[in-house]
Amino acid sequence: MERLAYGIGWLMGRLHGERGQDLIEYSLLGGFIALSLMLALAVAVAVLTGSLEGMVTGVGNCVDWNPSNDCNPF
Known part of the structure; x- marks a missing residue:
């Protein structure tokens, strides 16, 4: 019975601890920043592709x- 009480106490202590919380927060923040950059890059490529295609057609x-x-190259 004493081991069970010790095990429950140990488990409750581990669940309420904040160890590793910073790592999780920074990884979520890094993932959000990476996702935002990929979205911005995709939009920029789409905008530039349309502009360049028109210019290439005009020069052609x-x-x-x-x-x-x-x-009318531009």
Whole structure:
């Protein structure tokens, strides 16, 4: 019976302790920051891809030497 009481006391002490709490908080914060950066990078790539495709098409029309195409690289 004494061992059971000791085991329960030890378990309750481990559950109420704050050891390792900082590590968990910093890992969650790091994960949130990484997720935010990936989202921002995905949005930036989508915006830049659309802009660059339009510019490449415009430059291609200028180099095409076809008088019916408008030369508007930007």
